[in-house]
Structures are given as C-alpha cells and as structure tokens.
Amino acid sequence: MISGFALAVAAPWLSRIAGKHGGNLLAMLPAVLFAYFLGLVQPVTGAGPISEITRWVPTLGVDLSFRVDGLSLIFCLLITGVGTAVIAYTGAYLASHEQLGRLQAYLLAFMASMLGLVLSDNLLALFVFWELTAFTSYLLIGFKHHEDKSRGSALQAMLVNGLGGLCLLAGVILLSNIGGNTSIVALIGQADAIRAHPHYLAALLLVLMGAFTKSAQFPFHFWLPGAMAAPSPVSAYLHSATMVKAGVYLLARLSPVLGMTPEWVGIIAPIGALTMLIGAVMAFFLTDLKQILAYTTVSMLGALVMLVGINTQESMAAAMVLLIVHSLYKGTLFLVTGSVEHGAGTREIGELGGLRRAMPLTAAIASIAALSMAGVPPMLGFISKELWYESSLQLALGGIPLVAASVVANGLGFALAGVVAYGVFFGKPAHPDPHPHDPNFAMSAGPLLLAGLGLVAGLFPGLLIEPLTGAALTAMAFDASHYHLALWHGINPAFALSLLTFALGAALYTGRERVVANLGRLAGMGRYGPKRLYELSIQKSLAYARFQTNLLQSGYLRSYVMVVVLTSVVMVGLSVTWDKVQSIVVPALDVRLHEVLLAVVILGAALMMARIGASLAAVAALGVVGYGVALMFYLFSAPDLAMTQLSVETLSVILFVLVLRSLPEAKSLSSRSTRIRDALVAATAGGLMTLFLLIVLSEPFQSRLSGYFNENSAPLANGRNVVNVILVDYRAFDTMGEITVLAVAAIGVYALLKMRKGEGGSR
Amino acid sequence: MNSLILSTATRLLLPLMLLYSVFLLIRGHNEPGGGFVGGLVAASAIALIKFSSGLERARAALRFDPITLVGTGLLFAFASGLLPLVAGMPFLTALWWDQKIPVLLKAGTPVLFDLGVYVLVVGVVLTMIFALSEE
Numbered sequence: 001m002i003s004g005f006a007l008a009v010a011a012p013w014l015s016r017i018a019g020k021h022g023g024n025l026l027a028m029l030p031a032v033l034f035a036y037f038l039g040l041v042q043p044v045t046g047a048g049p050i051s052e053i054t055r056w057v058p059t060l061g062v063d064l065s066f067r068v069d070g071l072s073l074i075f076c077l078l079i080t081g082v083g084t085a086v087i088a089y090t091g092a093y094l095a096s097h098e099q100l101g102r103l104q105a106y107l108l109a110f111m112a113s114m115l116g117l118v119l120s121d122n123l124l125a126l127f128v129f130w131e132l133t134a135f136t137s138y139l140l141i142g143f144k145h146h147e148d149k150s151r152g153s154a155l156q157a158m159l160v161n162g163l164g165g166l167c168l169l170a171g172v173i174l175l176s177n178i179g180g181n182t183s184i185v186a187l188i189g190q191a192d193a194i195r196a197h198p199h200y201l202a203a204l205l206l207v208l209m210g211a212f213t214k215s216a217q218f219p220f221h222f223w224l225p226g227a228m229a230a231p232s233p234v235s236a237y238l239h240s241a242t243m244v245k246a247g248v249y250l251l252a253r254l255s256p257v258l259g260m261t262p263e264w265v266g267i268i269a270p271i272g273a274l275t276m277l278i279g280a281v282m283a284f285f286l287t288d289l290k291q292i293l294a295y296t297t298v299s300m301l302g303a304l305v306m307l308v309g310i311n312t313q314e315s316m317a318a319a320m321v322l323l324i325v326h327s328l329y330k331g332t333l334f335l336v337t338g339s340v341e342h343g344a345g346t347r348e349i350g351e352l353g354g355l356r357r358a359m360p361l362t363a364a365i366a367s368i369a370a371l372s373m374a375g376v377p378p379m380l381g382f383i384s385k386e387l388w389y390e391s392s393l394q395l396a397l398g399g400i401p402l403v404a405a406s407v408v409a410n411g412l413g414f415a416l417a418g419v420v421a422y423g424v425f426f427g428k429p430a431h432p433d434p435h436p437h438d439p440n441f442a443m444s445a446g447p448l449l450l451a452g453l454g455l456v457a458g459l460f461p462g463l464l465i466e467p468l469t470g471a472a473l474t475a476m477a478f479d480a481s482h483y484h485l486a487l488w489h490g491i492n493p494a495f496a497l498s499l500l501t502f503a504l505g506a507a508l509y510t511g512r513e514r515v516v517a518n519l520g521r522l523a524g525m526g527r528y529g530p531k532r533l534y535e536l537s538i539q540k541s542l543a544y545a546r547f548q549t550n551l552l553q554s555g556y557l558r559s560y561v562m563v564v565v566l567t568s569v570v571m572v573g574l575s576v577t578w579d580k581v582q583s584i585v586v587p588a589l590d591v592r593l594h595e596v597l598l599a600v601v602i603l604g605a606a607l608m609m610a611r612i613g614a615s616l617a618a619v620a621a622l623g624v625v626g627y628g629v630a631l632m633f634y635l636f637s638a639p640d641l642a643m644t645q646l647s648v649e650t651l652s653v654i655l656f657v658l659v660l661r662s663l664p665e666a667k668s669l670s671s672r673s674t675r676i677r678d679a680l681v682a683a684t685a686g687g688l689m690t691l692f693l694l695i696v697l698s699e700p701f702q703s704r705l706s707g708y709f710n711e712n713s714a715p716l717a718n719g720r721n722v723v724n725v726i727l728v729d730y731r732a733f734d735t736m737g738e739i740t741v742l743a744v745a746a747i748g749v750y751a752l753l754k755m756r757k758g759e760g761g762s763r
Numbered sequence: 764m765n766s767l768i769l770s771t772a773t774r775l776l777l778p779l780m781l782l783y784s785v786f787l788l789i790r791g792h793n794e795p796g797g798g799f800v801g802g803l804v805a806a807s808a809i810a811l812i813k814f815s816s817g818l819e820r821a822r823a824a825l826r827f828d829p830i831t832l833v834g835t836g837l838l839f840a841f842a843s844g845l846l847p848l849v850a851g852m853p854f855l856t857a858l859w860w861d862q863k864i865p866v867l868l869k870a871g872t873p874v875l876f877d878l879g880v881y882v883l884v885v886g887v888v889l890t891m892i893f894a895l896s897e898e
Contacts, residue, residue, distance in 0.1 A: 640795045640796070643796070647807065651892075655895065662895075728797070728880070732844070732876055740837065746829075750830060750890050
C-alpha cells in the first residue's frame with residue numbers, strides 16, 4: 001500500500017521519462033501486488049487470516065492494523081487486478097494527453113487508499129482510508145477541470161460522499177463506544193451485546209448512511225451517473241469495479257457485528273431492491289453507452305446491497321460471486337466503451353452498429369463480457385444469478401417482492417447487455433468515424449483479460465472463486481465447510497427463474513424501441529428526483545451564505561466592531577448564571593489615594609475621547625487611557641505587562657496619527673439614536689466584563705500552574721523571569737502562532753496600502 | 764517637519780534606545796523585558812528617525828526592508844523549533860548549550876526564539892509605519 005502512495009508521487013515524473021511505455025511500466029506495480037495477493041490465497045484459505053499491527057495514534061486508539069482474510073482478499077485481488085488493466089489501458093487511451101502523469105498518480109493513490117480501506121481492521125483507520133478514496137475520486141472525476149460539468153459532478157460526488165462519510169464517522173465512533181474497542185475483530189466478539197444495546201439502531205443507521213452514499217443507493221444514486229464525466233478508464237475502475245463497492249464491503253464487513261436483526265434485513269434489503277429496479281429502468285431509456293453502463297451499475301449495486309441485506313449464508317455467497325462477476329464484466333464494458341469512442345467517434349447507440357468488421361477484437365471482448373452480464377451459461381454471471389435466485393427463494397413470503405424485482409431487473413439487464421454488445425457490434429454498419437479501428441495492444445489486453453477471466457471462472461468455479469468466497473464467508477462468521485460452487489445446479493426453481501429472465505430480456509430487447517417511444521415521456525419524471533433536492537439545497541445554502549455575508553461583513557469597520565463586541569457579550573453572557581452572580585464576594589476595598597486618582601484620570605480621558613470632536617485630540621486622549629492602564633499594571637506588580645503596554649501605546653498613537661493625517665477631518669456623522677445604541681452596547685460589554693471578573697475573583701484561587709512555573713523556571717528553563725519563560729519556552733508554540741498572526745497582519749496592511757497605490761488613487 | 768530640537772534629541776536618544784532594546788532582549792530571561800518589548804523599543808527608535816529626518820533616512824538607517832525582517836524573525840523562531848527535531852526531540856523543545864557566554868549568560872534555542880520575536884516585531888511595526896508614511 002505504501003508502495004502505491006510512493007509510486008503515485010513519482011508517477012508524473014516517471015510517465016514523462018518513460019514516454020509511451022509509461023502506462024505499462026506503472027501497471028507493473030498493481031500487477032506485482034496482484035501476484036502477491038494471489039500468493040496469499042493459499043495461506044489465508046488454509047490457515048486463516050494474517051494480521052499486522054502498527055500503532056499510529058495510540059491516544060485515540062487508531063492503529064494501522066492490517067488483516068487479510070477471505071473478504072479483503074477478494075477485494076484486494078479485484079483492486080489490483082482491475083487496477084493493472086486500467087492503468088495499462090490509460091497509458092494508451094490518453095497517450096497524447098499532457099496531464100497523463102497526473103491522472104496516473106491519482107489512480108495509484110486511489111488504489112493504495114482502497115487497499116488500505118479493505119485491509120484495515122481498525123474502524124477509525126478504515127474511515128481515514130474511506131475518506132481518502134472519496135478524495136481521490138473527487139480528483140479523478142474533476143480530471144477535466146476546465147469543463148464546468150466535470151467540476152460540478154466532482155463536487156456533487158464529493159458532497160454526497162462527504163455527507164455519508166461524516167455519518168459513517170459518527171457511526172464508527174458510536175460503535176466503538178458501545179463495544180469499547182476500535183478493532184472489527186474484537187467487535188465481532190461482542191456482537192450480541194452490541195445488538196442489544198439501546199444505541200444499536202442509531203449506529204446502524206449512521207453506518208448505513210455511509211454505505212448507501214458510497215454505493216450509490218437510492219436516494220443517493222444520482223451522483224454515480226454524474227461521475228461519468230471522468231475519463232472512461234476511471235469510470236471502469238472507481239465507479240464500477242472498486243470504489244462504489246466499498247459500501248457493499250463495509251456492510252459485508254460489519255454484518256457479523258450489526259447484522260442478523262430484523263432492522264438490518266428490513267432496511268437494507270428493500271432499499272437495495274428499490275435501487276436495483278430504479279437503476280435498471282432508467283438505464284433502459286438511455287442512449288449514451290456510458291450512461292447506460294452507469295445506471296446498470298447502480299442497479300447491480302442495489303442487487304449487491306439487497307443480497308447483503310438478506311444476510312443468509314446463501315445470499316452472502318451470491319453477493320460475493322456477483323461482486324466478482326460484476327467487476328469483471330462491467331470494468332471490461334467501460335473500457336470497451338472507451339475503445340469504441342476512441343475508434344468510432346461516438347458513444348450514442350443510435351449512431352453505432354455493425355462495428356464487428358472494423359473492430360473484431362473489441363467486438364469479441366464485448367460479447368464475452370455482455371454474455372456474463374446477461375447471465376448466460378457457461379459464464380460466471382450465470383452462476384451468480386442462480387445463487388442469487390436460490391437465496392431469495394429461500395426467504396419466506398416476504399421474499400416474493402424481492403424475487404419479482406430481481407427477475408425484472410435481470411430481464412432489463414439482459415436486454416441492455418444486448419444493446420451494448422449486439423446492437424453496437426452487429427447489425428447494420430453505422431458510425432460517424434469513417435475509419436473505425438481496434439485499439440492497440442495495451443488497450444485491448446486489459447479488457448480481454450478481464451472478460452476472459454469471467455469465462456474461465458464460470459467454467460471452473462472450483463478453481464479460484466470457491467476457495468475465495470468460502471474464506472469470505474468464514475470472515476463474515478458463517479460456517480463455510482459445506483460450501484460448494486458449481487456451474488450446473490440441476491433443474492430447480494432458480495433455473496426456471498433464469499429461463500423466465502431470458503425470455504423477459506429477449507422480449508424487452510426486441511420491443512425496446514416501442515417501449516421507449518411509448519413510455520419515454522415518463523422518463524422526464526427523473527427531474528423531480530433526489531437530484532433536484534440536491535441542487536436546491538446547494539442553491540439555497542449558497543443564497544444563505546451570501547445573505548449572511550452581506551449582513552455580517554458590510555465592509556464598514558464600525559459594524560465589524562459592533563458584531564465582534566455583541567457576539568462576545570452574548571457568548572460570555574450565556575455562561576453567567578444567576579447563582580454565579582449570587583456567589584460574588586465583593587473584595588474588601590483597600591485602595592490608596594494615588595490609585596483612585598489614576599482611575600479618575602483613566603475614566604476622564606475615556607469620556608473625553610468619546611465626546612471630543614477633533615480626531616487628533618481623541619487619539620491623545622486614548623493615549624492617556626493607555627498610559628494610565630500601563631501605570632496600573634506597574635502598581636499591581638506586573639512590570640513586564642506595564643513595559644509592553646507602554647511601548648505598544650506609544651506606537652499605536654504614532655500609527656493613529658499617521659492614519660488620521662490622510663483622513664478628512666472628523667465630523668459628527670452619527671445620529672443621536674445611533675450614539676445611544678453604541679453607548680448601550682459599550683456599557684453592556686463593560687458591565688458584563690466587570691461582572692465576569694468579579695465572578696472569577698470570587699472563586700477560590702487554585703493554581704498549581706503558577707507554583708510549578710515558579711519552581712521550575714530557573715532550573716529547567718534557565719530563566720528567572722517566569723513571564724518570559726512562559727512566552728518563549730513553556731508556551732512557545734502559542735507565541736509562535738501569535739507572531740505568525742502579527743506577520744500576516746503586517747503583510748495585510750502593506751498589501752492593502754500598496755494595492756491602493758497601484759490603482760492610482762490618491763485619497 | 765524640521766525641528767532642530769527633535770533632530771538633536773534623536774541623535775542623542777537613538778543609540779541609547781537601540782542599546783536599551785538589546786538590553787531588554789538579553790535580560791528578558793531573568794528580569795522584566797524580552798524580545799517583544801525590546802522589538803517595540805527598537806521600532807520606536809527607528810520611528811523617531813522618521814519623524815525627525817524623514818522616511819528616506821529612516822529606511823537607510825534600518826538597512827533592511829521591514830518585510831524582510833518579518834520573514835527573518837519568523838524563520839528564526841521556526842528554526843529554533845526545528846533544531847530539537849534534528850536532535851530527535853519534539854518540536855520547540857528547549858535545548859541549552861552548557862557553556863556560559865559572557866554577555867548572553869546562557870545560549871539555547873529559546874534565546875534564538877526570543878531573537879526571532881524581536882526581529883519580527885521590529886519588522887511588523889516598521890512595515891506598518893513606513894507603509895502609512897508613504898502616502
């Protein structure tokens with residue numbers, strides 16, 4: 001994983017020096033990692049999970065504890081396997097793009113975060129990687145940053161995922177509080193206690209928010225089709241094969257902790273089924289290849305979530321197999337779409353047809369993948385669908401709607417597989433590009449490999465898929481000892497449903513044009529979906545921000561002062577309660593004559609400053625107030641403060657004089673009522689401060705700090721002036737912050753004044 | 764504004780004020796004083812030149828652009844924090860040199876930090892005064 005981040009940093013540079021072989025070179029890393037994880041299959045399925053712990057933030061219980069079990073291994077293999085294909089493909093797909101290196105850097109960084117996500121055993125570390133994937137996804141969607149649409153989609157994906165991420169964080173914290181642990185393995189041990197806990201439902205809902213936004217479940221499904229603004233290989237990798245499955249991963253990972261309850265099944269399964277139907281139906285009405293694939297992805301994510309929601313051993317097995325199949329065929333089809341656009345010039349299905357002559361290799365790849373998508377034997381897709389039907393049929397009466405929804409969604413999926421493969425590559429030749437052509441080897445190898453895997457795995461399911469899914473079931477706390485996968489399950493209800501699906505699919509495919517023409521008007525209803533809600537909320541919050549800015553930041557210094565003073569009055573005032581006021585002990589007055597005189601001078605000067613007309617005189621009066629206060633500090637034995645106050649006062653008078661010199665003579669501009677208002681605000685602030693000080697002084701004075709500082713200042717910090725030692729040693733970090741603020745203020749003043757000169761103004 | 768009294772006084776006061784500011788800086792660790800006050804006094808001294816002999820003289824007397832001083836001060840303070848990192852300790856840990864130096868008494872990273880504050884304060888105050896006087 002670290003190698004992923006490291007290579008991501010080096011990628012732009014590498015891709016420049018390696019020229020056109022850069023993509024293949026960078027693809028070596030995922031390939032090597034793939035081989036590494038493949039090597040782990042044997043030990044993990046045989047001997048059980050492998051884990052490794054590094055302490056990261058021990059005070060918060062955040063460890064980098066990595067754990068490889070069956071479930072993470074499936075994801076690791078998908079991430080690195082599809083990653084290899086995608087990175088090699090990208091190198092060729094965008095060969096002439098000047099920012100190719102940057103794109104590959106993002107891709108590698110994403111891969112590393114995704115691996116971190118599926119390998120973390122620590123919930124908080126998992127959350128960190130979760131957010132990292134959202135962040136890299138934002139960068140990848142917005143890759144064409146000069147296009148408005150890309151930026152909008154990227155932002156939308158970021159906001160939706162950010163919302164889910166925050167909920168997930170809350171859920172994770174709640175969960176670790178209930179369980180008293182941040183390790184998932186440890187939490188599984190306390191699953192019963194967690195399910196019985198009164199906060200169980202809250203934790204579950206928060207985690208679900210995270211999973212549903214990430215995996216584009218209804219009503220958050222709209223960000224995923226929007227994310228298709230990214231280049232095709234990115235869509236293939238993030239938005240179909242890996243990242244969007246993170247939500248499914250999270251659900252599967254936490255199912256032994258949170259699952260097996262009526263709430264789990266009752267919330268997750270229906271939402272999954274609904275998403276599955278909506279995705280499939282919407283895909284059916286679209287004409288852009290990539291959008292079709294995007295919505296079928298939403299549909300399949302819904303199916304995965306539904307299966308995880310059903311939460312039986314069979315449904316989990318079906319989900320795992322479907323997960324693998326879907327990544328293989330959907331990744332392939334996205335890459336193929338990229339090739340078609342590259343070779344034939346468009347993605348509109350209406351303008352495409354009969355490409356098999358010009359692009360034979362691409363046509364073959366697409367056909368294999370589409371057969372898997374349609375769930376035709378002997379593809380792996382067939383096996384997954386059989387398992388899917390079997391597990392839904394096992395449900396009692398409540399399962400009937402789920403079964404019906406599944407059949408409809410799969411029928412639509414079958415028809416759409418026909419559209420993307422048969423419609424584009426067979427039939428009457430049609431394409432805008434006069435010379436369509438197959439892409440080069442680097443662009444074909446990846447998809448060919450992925451599609452081929454789907455076929456091989458279908459023919460020999462016992463070879464790789466069975467041990468992997470078996471180990472994943474063990475990871476989800478099921479007993480997988482009798483688990484067995486086969487291509488042929490015999491003639492049973494599931495097979496009958498498969499046949500029904502094929503028939504429905506074929507009918508839908510042939511009748512597609514008529515259906516679309518008749519029902520096309522209804523598709524416009526999408527406008528009133530959750531996407532509209534999202535847009536509205538963005539608009540409204542921007543409008544509110546503008547209103548608030550206008551209100552609070554008027555550009556007049558006087559209103560800023562007012563806002564600052566009033567805010568502190570309210571905030572401080574809230575903390576003053578009546579019993580605190582009653583507890584005030586008025587200190588015994590022991591004042592000397594000179595102290596009283598000093599106070600009178602300060603008060604007099606302050607009043608004069610407020611009443612006087614001429615501005616220079618007001619500044620002088622202000623200076624008197626300042627010097628008076630400095631003297632006060634000196635009298636009450638704070639020489640450091642007194643000295644500083646004295647110098648600061650001197651310099652601020654100088655600054656005031658310099659500023660006032662260039663301002664017009666002060667006139668009385670404010671009306672009587674504003675003056676009264678200002679006086680009231682000032683009096684409240686001053687009165688409250690006095691009250692506050694009296695309260696503080698009435699508390700018994702307990703300070704271990706000053707004793708500590710006094711004792712240790714000289715021996716530890718080599719200084720006898722405690723004030724200064726605090727400033728430069730004990731609290732040097734604070735001082736550092738303060739001087740930084742000073743520096744920024746100076747630069748600000750400098751820049752503002754210079755800017756005005758630049759404008760040629762001579763006020 | 765040319766006042767004989769002011770310019771004569773400045774000539775006498777200037778070395779005293781500068782010396783006093785350095786004195787404040789050095790003694791700050793044991794007696795009242797420190798980088799902040801020292802910096803303010805030094806800045807007042809330069810401001811005095813500005814009022815008696817004009818902006819150009821003040822700039823010439825300072826030699827450095829005050830903005831540069833702001834950056835330099837911040838750099839000193841930051842460097843004093845980085846040194847202990849090199850020695851494998853947390854950021855801003857105080858490191859002291861065992862040898863005593865005649866005037867400074869003791870040398871260590873907090874002294875460097877205080878020097879940074881001093882230089883920065885001179886820079887900040889004079890940046891503002893100069894910028895305002897230029898108008």
